[in-house]
């Protein structure tokens with residue numbers, strides 16, 4: 001029976017029942033099936049395996065690890081001896097931070113700040129390997145094996161990144177299997193640190209209705225490592241840069257940190273709910289620069305969308321979508337649509353003033369973490385690590401950028417934080433300066 005849906009309804013699409021997450025067969029062929037790429041019954045099975053790991057115990061360990069990693073960073077980089085620190089590529093710093101957190105909290109791949117995760121093989125770090133693999137996978141599908149024997153640097157790098165990533169994952173999976181078999185990992189541990197990795201590997205060992213095959217173990221491990229760091233890193237670097245540009249917004253966040261952490265004490269996980277202003281800034285950053293720019297859905301019933309468009313003087317027209325068609329939601333366009341977000345290009349955390357609850361992501365038009373049953377499972381994980389990082393950093397440091405002569409923050413933002421459909425991916429290195437606060 002055809003369904004009629006207006007597009008968008010009062011807000012943007014909220015995973016209407018006539019749409020399913022679209023399966024990404026290319027991704028699956030190379031990395032293995034995982035919770036983000038499967039659909040229908042297999043998706044329920046994947047979600048059933050990984051879902052319980054996302055518990056309060058995990059978030060507590062994320063917080064603890066974020067504090068420790070932050071302290072290691074300050075220590076190793078020698079920041080505590082400096083009045084001012086220049087970071088020429090903020091994204092590299094935040095990526096190193098977020099990959100350490102996901103590697104440690106989800107997989108127990110520990111490494112101190114300068115440590116082993118930094119450089120794995122031939123100068124490539126785990127993060128570089130993951131990035132090269134994700135960016136290069138379409139090429140891998142097109143090129144036969146022998147091409148990698150040619151002396152082409154980019155292909156060699158891709159080959160090394162693939163081999164390094166997958167041999168690391170296989171080795172870690174084998175180790176974990178042994179650990180579980182030798183009962184070093186008890187049932188109780190599956191609710192806290194390592195919980196994500198334990199659940200994935202145990203689903204393979206235990207078999208039964210919710211079993212994972214080998215390919216699904218690799219697929220989910222890879223997905224969690226990548227999705228769990230890249231998105232949060234991009235959000236953190238963009239947010240800190242925006243706060244540097246908009247001093248009055250940074251000041252509001254600083255005042256909140258001072259109120260929440262009397263006497264400059266360290267933040268705890270219980271403080272998370274109190275960092276309301278910080279959360280608004282995170283949300284506003286993700287609205288302007290969503291790390292996931294496209295959401296792909298498949299139409300499960302013949303559907304008719306009624307579209308009202310200002311460009312056609314508010315006239316309505318219908319778009320017929322056949323069952324099986326792919327629909328691509330352009331998140332950047334929805335987030336910058338003045339119908340949903342007045343003055344859409346402005347960085348205005350106050351637009352989220354009526355949205356104080358941590359469990360809500362506000363209007364349906366906000367798709368930063370997706371919407372509906374396929375919404376991000378790692379949302380709280382990401383909020384915890386980002387909030388902890390920001391609270392620790394801004395408690396002790398002010399973040400600044402250098403504007404060119406006569407340049408406004410908005411002009412700087414347009415020049416450096418490229419305003420294209422590819423969002424954060426199109427940005428060049430974000431250069432900032434951390435200056436110690438007098439009270440420190």
Ligand code: HEM
Nearest residue numbers: 035036227228231232292368369370374376377378381382
């Ligand atoms: C700022 C950080 C993050 C952002 C912006 C983000 C964004 C998203 C979005 C938009 C989706 C929905 C995709 C769709 O509907 O097609 C999604 C799904 C997902 N995210 Fe995140 N994510 C973040 C952090 C994380 C973290 C830290 C993890 C894991 C530890 C994670 C794991 C996942 C998984 C497994 C899914 C697939 C869920 C499913 O299909 O059932 N994400 N994320």
